[in-house]
Amino acid sequence: MKELWEGNQAIAEAALRAGLEAYFGYPITPQTELLEYLSRKMPELGRAFVQAESEIGTINMVYGAASGGARAMTSSSSPGISLMQEGISYIVGSEVPAVIVDMMRGGPGLGNIAPGQADYFQLTKGGGHGDYHPIVLAPWSVQEAVDLTIGAFDLAEKYRHVVILAADGNIGQMMEPVEMPAPRKIEKRDRGWELTGAINREHRLISSIYLQPEVLHKHNEKIQAKQRAIEQNQVRYHEFLMDDAEYAVIAFGTSARVAHTAITWARAKGIRVGLHRPISLYPFPYARVAEISKRVRAILVVEMNAGQMLEDVRLGVAERVPVSFYGVMGGRVPFPDEVLPEIEKLVNSVH
Amino acid sequence: MLTDDMQVVYECPDALTDVITHYCPGCTHGVIHRLIAEVLDEMGIREKTIGVAPVGCSVFIYNYFDCDFAQAAHGRAPAMATGLKRVHPDRVVFTYQGDGDLAAIGTAEIIHAAARGENISVFFVNNAVYGMTGGQMAPTTLPGMKTTSSPTGRDVELAGFPLRVSELLAQMTGAAYVVRRSVHDPGNINKTKKAIRNALNVQLNQAGFSLVEILSSCPTNWGTSALDALKFVKEQMLPFYPLGDYKVADSAKSFIVG
Incomplete structure (x- = not known):
């Protein structure tokens, strides 16, 4: 119950x-x-x-x-x-x-x-x-x-x-x-x-x-x-719509939840984007992030900080594809309508 | 070889291990270790005792006692002992701490353990210097006393005044038994042993927080002979840190002797 x-x-x-x-x-x-x-x-x-x-x-x-x-x-x-x-x-x-x-x-x-x-x-x-x-x-x-x-x-x-x-x-x-x-x-x-x-x-x-x-x-x-x-x-992660994704958003915790909504909106606009959400921040899913970087065109990292997990994502990606970042640092949860334009910018940046 | 006309008058307590300590010649840590060990033996509580070691000269105390031991971070022994005692209320938990550990970096932990009436015993060894790091000024260094970090003598205008821990903790309602003793001569060594026994008996009877402050010598860092160091305790430390019973709560009275 x-x-x-x-x-x-x-x-x-x-x-x-x-x-x-x-x-x-x-x-x-x-x-x-x-x-x-x-x-x-x-x-x-x-x-x-x-x-x-x-x-x-x-x-x-x-x-x-x-x-x-x-x-x-x-x-x-x-x-x-x-x-x-x-x-x-x-x-x-x-x-x-x-x-x-x-x-x-x-x-x-x-x-x-x-x-x-x-x-x-x-x-x-x-x-x-x-x-x-x-x-x-x-x-x-x-x-x-x-x-x-x-x-x-x-x-x-x-x-x-x-x-x-x-x-x-x-x-x-x-x-x-x-x-x-x-x-x-x-x-x-x-x-x-x-x-x-x-x-x-x-x-x-x-x-x-x-x-x-x-x-x-x-x-x-x-x-x-x-x-x-x-x-x-002990590597744990969760993914959403990654099977056919051309773009990936990587986020954890509350940021991932916000990104999830933005991703459904982006999908409605025809953008093939998915979510990779590390659950274990240590051990970080480097190998999975590396795999993802071999099949998507670009990655957006969203965090409620200045880009801390971003460093681990970059280690996994090893410069195979562009990685962009969106962060809020005020002790604030971002809105999905802040993240959606970041996904659109990501798409435009590689076109 | 023991023959019929001989009897054992002095031997290693069961609660001590048969190893040579790392303490300097003339240091009184060894005397205090032995007193605690004798009391553990006499009370028959070695097996149910868990010690918490400090940071400082007595950091390796666990090598010398045949009972379970935890090694705390500097000053944190009362907090660690609290955790141990709360999950093992039927065990005897004691901390052994020096003056730098207890009266400087660990001030918050000791005051609040006493304020909570935490049912642990604290053996507080006060030799007025940081021994392990080489004789720096401690929170208990006497005014005017020379140390490696007060080379012209503790200037109270610059460094403030020493802490009197027993007097401070005696004000805590939660403190059941707080006394100051010294080990500078045989009579005082015997009194110290009685106080150690009292403190552990207070704990065994769930009467609350107990602390025995023990004035101790440090000939190496004081730059004196072993004998002169004992003389320093008697002539310089005793006037500033008077011996006595600072707190014997009603809850503790029936569990202490003399």
């Missing part, structure tokens, strides 16, 4: 159903409803909830709870994610699983509280110090946000890695019909690394320090092997 859910609350409920055992949060627009929802639900269910003193506090509480073997999550929005980057680096270095929700807003600095996509770089390229990329999943609807939230916990545990749900203020705050999955049972398990007290076993250590250069090198090789496995196995 479908129910009407607000994005932030839907993600919170999905996390609960995925077996979330510990949530730590701090208020920031436009994700605060997620914190509020869990402030009611977690204590009711006898699970851990703390409103921390800062996003630095929340991410380190996640680090602690995850080190203790619990399914742990925090959520925030762009400036808060910037503060968390230290903790994210430690969590990756220590190889504990964690899920983070980022309801992106306009930046840089305080920017504004309206929807944005300018966290692409800080989410997909590492963000903190050291060599790593979190897994980054970008939903374009509330239903997809719910489904990806459930999957995020599985991926985090499979790879003992950080998984970030990269949505924006629009997805966080709009209401849509959602089919909620059945709640999962929380299974107590010992996977051989979590800190539970050294009862009848050797003591364990969760740490990211490797003082000897050769040992740190080996540890990094292990993390890099994991990154390659993620890149091999």
